[in-house]
Each structure stands twice: as C-alpha cells, then as structure tokens.
Amino acid sequence: MENSDKTARHPVFAGVEMGIGTWAWGDRYFWGYGQNYNQSDIQDAFSCAVNNGITFFDTAEVYGIGQSETMLGQFCKQVDVPIQVASKCFPFPWRLNRRALHRALKGSLKRLGMDKLDLYQMHFPYPPVNIRTWMSGMAEAVHAGWIGAVGVSNYNRAQTQLAYDALAAEGIPLASNQMEYHLLNRKIEKDGLLQHCLDLGVTVIAYSPLASGMLTGKYSAQNLPGGFRSGRYNHRSLSIIKPLVDLLVKIGADHAGKSAAQVAINWTICKETVPIPGGKSLQQVEQNIGALGWRLTDEEVDRLDQASDRVLKTLGW
Numbered sequence: 001m002e003n004s005d006k007t008a009r010h011p012v013f014a015g016v017e018m019g020i021g022t023w024a025w026g027d028r029y030f031w032g033y034g035q036n037y038n039q040s041d042i043q044d045a046f047s048c049a050v051n052n053g054i055t056f057f058d059t060a061e062v063y064g065i066g067q068s069e070t071m072l073g074q075f076c077k078q079v080d081v082p083i084q085v086a087s088k089c090f091p092f093p094w095r096l097n098r099r100a101l102h103r104a105l106k107g108s109l110k111r112l113g114m115d116k117l118d119l120y121q122m123h124f125p126y127p128p129v130n131i132r133t134w135m136s137g138m139a140e141a142v143h144a145g146w147i148g149a150v151g152v153s154n155y156n157r158a159q160t161q162l163a164y165d166a167l168a169a170e171g172i173p174l175a176s177n178q179m180e181y182h183l184l185n186r187k188i189e190k191d192g193l194l195q196h197c198l199d200l201g202v203t204v205i206a207y208s209p210l211a212s213g214m215l216t217g218k219y220s221a222q223n224l225p226g227g228f229r230s231g232r233y234n235h236r237s238l239s240i241i242k243p244l245v246d247l248l249v250k251i252g253a254d255h256a257g258k259s260a261a262q263v264a265i266n267w268t269i270c271k272e273t274v275p276i277p278g279g280k281s282l283q284q285v286e287q288n289i290g291a292l293g294w295r296l297t298d299e300e301v302d303r304l305d306q307a308s309d310r311v312l313k314t315l316g317w
C-alpha cells in the first residue's frame with residue numbers, strides 16, 4: 001500500500017486499532033441469539049473487550065431490531081472508562097428528509113441511554129434521498145452536539161467523495177467509511193476505494209474481517225455453517241478456501257501460536273483499516289484481541305495477498 005500519512009485519522013479513532021462489532025448481539029434472525037448464546041455471553045464478551053482496553057463498539061439501530069443498542073447501552077453504564085459508540089441510521093424508503101435522520105438518531109440515543117454518539121454512520125447509500133441531504137442532516141446533528149463524528153457505510157468511491165465534499169462545505173470531516181473487507185473480499189483494495197479513503201483521511205472500518213467466521217478455521221467443507229452464511233459459504237467455496245485457511249494457520253504458528261482468526265484480523269490492520277470483528281462470547285473476543293500487539297511481516301502480507309488472489313480467482317468472486 002502507498003504511504004498514507006498525508007492526512008491523519010479523525011480524533012474519534014485516536015488509539016483505536018480495533019473495535020468490536022455487535023450485529024449478533026440480540027439478533028435472532030441471522031445469528032440465532034437465544035439459541036446457542038445469550039445476554040450473559042454478550043455481557044462477558046463486552047467485559048473482556050473493555051478489560052483488555054478495547055473500547056470502540058459498532059452497533060446499528062437495525063441490529064437485533066434495537067436490541068444491540070439496548071444491550072450495549074446497559075453494559076456501558078456498568079463501566080467507568082469512556083466507551084466510543086458508533087451506530088448507524090438505516091435509510092428506510094420512508095425516511096425522506098433530515099428530520100427523519102434526526103428522529104432515527106434520537107431513537108438510537110434513547111436505546112443506548114446516551115446524550116451523544118461518538119460516531120453516527122449512514123448505513124447504506126440507498127435512494128431515494130440523496131447523499132447531500134443526509135450529510136446536511138448529519139452536519140446539523142454535529143452542530144447540535146448529538147454526535148461527535150460522521151461516517152458512512154457501503155459507499156463506493158464516488159459516493160464517498162460526495163459525502164466528503166458535502167460535509168467539507170459545512171466544515172466537518174468525514175471520519176470513516178465502513179466497508180466489507182477481508183481476505184475473501186478485497187474489492188475496496190482492487191477498485192481504489194481503500195487508497196482513496198486513506199488519501200482523504202477517511203478511516204476505513206473493515207466489517208466482517210473474519211469473513212463471517214470463515215477465516216477462523218472453524219468451518220470447512222466437512223463442517224459447513226448453517227443459516228444465512230450457508231448460501232455463500234457452501235461445500236464448494238469452503239473446499240476452495242482451504243489453502244488460504246491453511247496458510248493463516250501456518251503463519252500463525254510462526255508467530256508463537258497465533259490463531260487463523262488473529263492472523264486474518266492482523267492482515268486487515270496491516271492494510272491500515274480498523275477491523276470490527278463480531279464476537280458473541282468471551283472466548284471469541286479474547287482470541288480476537290490477540291490480533292493486537294504484534295504485526296505480520298511485509299513478506300507474510302504478500303503471501304496472504306497472493307493466496308487470497310488465487311482463491312478468489314478460482315471462486316470467481
């Protein structure tokens with residue numbers, strides 16, 4: 001990657017190398033909350049993160065239909081360290097103006113039990129409302145003191161530039177763009193969005209850094225994931241992915257027994273993004289935190305890049 005020291009990260013990311021994704025917190029439909037994990041597992045996951053210095057949490061009003069925000073808000077009240085909370089506004093088709101954004105924000109703040117969000121992100125760039133209108137609503141929320149920073153998510157290069165320019169006209173920086181990014185999805189690297197964001201000083205938050213768990217080594221052609229993940233990650237794709245997972249395991253072994261998940265997350269950090277791996281238990285969060293405090297060599301990053309290129313080509317992704 002080119003050197004991107006031209007523009008510094010937004011202060012909301014000061015000292016943030018990694019955050020925790022909370023989509024699965026309270027989400028019954030996609031992740032099966034209440035079946036094999038429950039609120040006490042999530043509480044333990046939160047405590048483990050905070051006790052280990054991870055204080056950036058990503059949520060959204062739609063996660064668990066509000067449950068994720070509610071739980072996160074409850075947990076935050078139990079600790080006396082500052083927590084950075086990032087949430088998102090979903091551009092439902094019935095939300096047609098800036099006031100609708102403000103109502104959504106107030107709903108999130110109420111569920112979280114907070115007066116102010118550290119980072120508020122527009123979840124998707126969907127029409128009909130144009131990006132300028134949403135960014136104008138975001139700028140008003142900053143000026144009103146309801147949010148500290150503005151982010152977007154799933155915005156392509158042109159959409160990111162539009163959001164950046166609209167906010168700049170109000171004297172506000174675009175803090176982040178949250179995009180899917182991992183060894184099985186490198187679109188933002190290939191199409192130039194990642195470098196463009198780095199050049200603008202827009203932090204890329206890498207979502208699904210473990211490819212929804214596929215890069216942990218836990219799933220294989222013999223142990224397929226169920227539910228919503230089974231469409232993309234089936235017998236064929238998991239067979240093709242295996243050499244990449246084997247390389248993650250091998251490189252991890254060379255780093256005093258780091259796990260495949262830790263190597264996969266470290267790779268996203270080496271690419272100058274802030275990963276937000278999802279964690280539903282103390283064990284998962286504890287393991288993922290082990291992605292910090294060490295670094296892959298450039299040569300290892302290259303080997304992973306090449307292995308991922310080969311796998312992606314075979315998959316046709």
Ligand SMILES: NC(=O)c1ccc[n+]([C@@H]2O[C@H](COP(=O)([O-])OP(=O)(O)OC[C@H]3O[C@@H](n4cnc5c(N)ncnc54)[C@H](OP(=O)(O)O)[C@@H]3O)[C@@H](O)[C@H]2O)c1
Binds near residue numbers: 123178216277279
């Ligand atoms: N902006 C957006 O549109 C968008 C979209 C998706 C996600 N996100 C954000 O990104 C966050 C992370 O994405 P994600 O949850 O989809 O995917 P992910 O972080 O790639 O994978 C998380 C899942 O992998 C498994 N896992 C995590 N750590 C593990 C470990 N150490 N060992 C074994 N298994 C482990 C768990 O599922 P199992 O135990 O069930 O395998 C966990 O729920 C979300 O929580 C959300 O905050 C944003």
